[in-house]
Amino acid sequence: MKLASLKHGRDGKLILVSRDLTRAVHADDIAPTLQAALDHWATLAPKLTQRYDALNDNQVSESFAFDPSVCDSPLPRAFQWADGSAYVNHVELVRKARGAQMPESFWTDPLMYQGMSDGFLGPRDEIELVDDAWGCDFEAELAVVTDDVPMHLSADKAGQHIKLLMLVNDVSLRNLIPVELAKGFGFFQSKPASAFSPVAVTPDELGDHWRDHKVHLPMHVTLNGEWFGSPDAGVDMTFDFAQLVAHVAKSRHVSAGTIIGSGTVSNTDRSKGSCCLAEKRMLEIIDQGEAKTPFMTFGDSVTIDMRDSQDASIFGAIEQTVTRYIAE
Amino acid sequence: MKLASLKHGRDGKLILVSRDLTRAVHADDIAPTLQAALDHWATLAPKLTQRYDALNDNQVSESFAFDPSVCDSPLPRAFQWADGSAYVNHVELVRKARGAQMPESFWTDPLMYQGMSDGFLGPRDEIELVDDAWGCDFEAELAVVTDDVPMHLSADKAGQHIKLLMLVNDVSLRNLIPVELAKGFGFFQSKPASAFSPVAVTPDELGDHWRDHKVHLPMHVTLNGEWFGSPDAGVDMTFDFAQLVAHVAKSRHVSAGTIIGSGTVSNTDRSKGSCCLAEKRMLEIIDQGEAKTPFMTFGDSVTIDMRDSQDASIFGAIEQTVTRYIAE
Numbered sequence: 001m002k003l004a005s006l007k008h009g010r011d012g013k014l015i016l017v018s019r020d021l022t023r024a025v026h027a028d029d030i031a032p033t034l035q036a037a038l039d040h041w042a043t044l045a046p047k048l049t050q051r052y053d054a055l056n057d058n059q060v061s062e063s064f065a066f067d068p069s070v071c072d073s074p075l076p077r078a079f080q081w082a083d084g085s086a087y088v089n090h091v092e093l094v095r096k097a098r099g100a101q102m103p104e105s106f107w108t109d110p111l112m113y114q115g116m117s118d119g120f121l122g123p124r125d126e127i128e129l130v131d132d133a134w135g136c137d138f139e140a141e142l143a144v145v146t147d148d149v150p151m152h153l154s155a156d157k158a159g160q161h162i163k164l165l166m167l168v169n170d171v172s173l174r175n176l177i178p179v180e181l182a183k184g185f186g187f188f189q190s191k192p193a194s195a196f197s198p199v200a201v202t203p204d205e206l207g208d209h210w211r212d213h214k215v216h217l218p219m220h221v222t223l224n225g226e227w228f229g230s231p232d233a234g235v236d237m238t239f240d241f242a243q244l245v246a247h248v249a250k251s252r253h254v255s256a257g258t259i260i261g262s263g264t265v266s267n268t269d270r271s272k273g274s275c276c277l278a279e280k281r282m283l284e285i286i287d288q289g290e291a292k293t294p295f296m297t298f299g300d301s302v303t304i305d306m307r308d309s310q311d312a313s314i315f316g317a318i319e320q321t322v323t324r325y326i327a328e
Numbered sequence: 329m330k331l332a333s334l335k336h337g338r339d340g341k342l343i344l345v346s347r348d349l350t351r352a353v354h355a356d357d358i359a360p361t362l363q364a365a366l367d368h369w370a371t372l373a374p375k376l377t378q379r380y381d382a383l384n385d386n387q388v389s390e391s392f393a394f395d396p397s398v399c400d401s402p403l404p405r406a407f408q409w410a411d412g413s414a415y416v417n418h419v420e421l422v423r424k425a426r427g428a429q430m431p432e433s434f435w436t437d438p439l440m441y442q443g444m445s446d447g448f449l450g451p452r453d454e455i456e457l458v459d460d461a462w463g464c465d466f467e468a469e470l471a472v473v474t475d476d477v478p479m480h481l482s483a484d485k486a487g488q489h490i491k492l493l494m495l496v497n498d499v500s501l502r503n504l505i506p507v508e509l510a511k512g513f514g515f516f517q518s519k520p521a522s523a524f525s526p527v528a529v530t531p532d533e534l535g536d537h538w539r540d541h542k543v544h545l546p547m548h549v550t551l552n553g554e555w556f557g558s559p560d561a562g563v564d565m566t567f568d569f570a571q572l573v574a575h576v577a578k579s580r581h582v583s584a585g586t587i588i589g590s591g592t593v594s595n596t597d598r599s600k601g602s603c604c605l606a607e608k609r610m611l612e613i614i615d616q617g618e619a620k621t622p623f624m625t626f627g628d629s630v631t632i633d634m635r636d637s638q639d640a641s642i643f644g645a646i647e648q649t650v651t652r653y654i655a656e
Contacts, residue, residue, distance in 0.1 A: 010367055010583070039338055077407045077583060079446035082516070106511075113513040114442040118407035118583035130480045130579065152458045152655035173579060183434075185441040186514020188410070192580040251458065251501060252520040255338070255405060255446035327480035 001052045001202045005072045012072040016052045024066040038257040068198035068316045073120035081117035083261035088238040090266035097282035110239045110247045113186045121195035123318045128325035135175030136296040140221045140275035140304040141168040143261040149254035159242035167197035198316030213240035219265045222303045229273025233265045296322045329380045329530045333400045340400040344380045352394040366585040396526035396644045401448035409445035411589035416566040418594035425610035438567045438575045441514045449523035451646045456653035463503030464624040468603035468632040469496040471589040472569045477582035487570035495525035495643045526644030541568035547593045550631045557601025
């Protein structure tokens with residue numbers, strides 16, 4: 001099943017989108033919003049699936065053309081956004097570039113931070129930036145959305161709570177990060193609103209590409225229209241999504257609609273490119289002694305997409321441009 | 329105005345509570361939930377105020393006795409919970425106890441972390457704990473709730489976006505903190521669900537005790553029925569709530585219903601006691617070489633309350649007991 005939210009109020013209006021992303025049908029009579037659908041997933045998913053199947057079979061008379069540009073994030077705001085760093089290769093590179101050793105425990109204990117979730121960017125929304133000296137970067141990631149997860153469950157049981165998948169652009173302000181991390185309380189100002197793909201999909205939409213609680217497909221990233229990276233999200237992912245869900249739930253119950261991110265996708269095979277500017281800059285520092293690639297400035301654009309074996313987009317593409325925000 | 333949420337579904341049912349906390353009246357016909365009221369605060373606050381005034385004047389026929397034990401957190405779940413450390417004295421003590429110097433910048437740049445907000449505890453809910461070796465602690469704090477705050481506004485303008493105040497018990501798992509902070513991404517598993525006071529109040533309810541965007545009243549804490557602390561929340565607060573709101577909004581728009589905490593209330597005057605076990609333990613380490621006071625274990629209880637000049641509770645008391653949670 002593929003779901004999206006039309007821009008409408010604070011929580012959007014739920015629609016179903018055809019598998020090929022060409023057509024859509026309203027679903028707000030079943031659940032007004034995606035959050036409402038997740039709040040009652042066991043009851044509502046069968047009803048949504050029935051309409052989704054009819055849409056794909058051209059049995060829905062009132063369908064309309066699907067337009068990602070009028071979509072909000074599938075969850076325009078959420079009650080939790082927890083972002084992991086499952087591609088430990090990426091973390092090791094970050095450390096290496098600044099001459100620091102990565103603790104061995106990073107291979108067994110996931111890194112994760114709590115991100116802001118009170119208002120996400122739509123998949124085609126501009127990235128509003130006050131000051132480009134803040135070092136604006138994209139991060140192409142995958143994320144899962146859960147239903148209710150009971151406290152302290154095992155990773156074996158956690159996988160069944162994954163209901164949806166999305167792509168993420170975890171916007172990061174790199175030059176604000178060192179001071180924040182030095183304070184010891186994690187990211188805050190350095191992680192403004194993230195954007196998500198136009199469409200959230202149930203795991204079955206990925207077919208054989210969803211196995212071992214990982215997505216085995218390349219993440220395609222372009223910067224200003226040029227290829228930037230296409231690492232395989234199923235390769236070098238140290239912690240799978242079931243392990244990340246269990247990590248979130250260790251000491252707390254987790255509520256439906258929780259979004260859990262993979263962290264920047266990253267392969268040790270450098271020919272695959274990168275999913276964020278920071279990684280490319282780190283490789284430049286390691287190889288050439290200094291970073292050559294600048295961070296994003298006003299007018300720069302990024303696209304993030306994932307395509308199936310037939311080269312068809314699964315989630316729709318995130319396409320964003322950085323614009324200057326002038327404060328009141 | 330005083331507002332509360334009866335336990336009902338995921339978001340509670342909005343009620344208004346009389347100034348003396350004895351009577352209540354339903355308000356879900358005006359806004360079904362407190363989040364809904366905050367989403368449309370400018371329009372709905374006048375209607376809520378009208379009914380609140382009638383309740384206090386005994387002009388409401390269908391009022392009922394107010395019972396905090398059937399209340400959820402005023403916002404049973406929220407889209408953002410950002411917790412500051414405005415009482416820098418407390419932070420300095422933490423560092424001193426472990427022999428570390430506090431950076432000078434902590435006096436000018438607020439410490440803040442993003443907390444989980446997908447499901448809070450009600451004011452009388454048990455604190456479910458898997459393992460008391462995790463070092464369960466309470467933290468008595470104040471918090472404000474905002475309406476929509478535009479990106480990058482000045483602290484001068486930020487104060488006007490404070491719509492409500494609450495008390496918080498920011499439950500902390502102290503023995504999980506060192507490993508998490510060493511990873512550099514802030515708290516996660518060490519900060520499970522927080523609890524809030526039965527009632528959220530508009531700033532005018534505090535009268536002269538609300539000035540300079542601080543609450544000038546003692547925070548009363550008991551542990552297992554014994555006095556534990558009553559430091560004045562208006563004393564030694566390095567950053568006021570307007571500064572904390574501006575800190576949150578530096579690089580992002582902030583959405584209505586965002587909760588921003590003060591951090592553990594703490595006075596340099598030691599005769600006032602403490603608002604968390606960790607601070608008491610740090611003072612013991614500094615004075616006596618080792619911590620004597622244990623963290624909370626199963627059956628231990630804490631109360632957090634704030635009273636006006638007539639010794640009347642303003643927010644209702646948080647009263648919680650730690651219980652063992654056995655995972656599936």
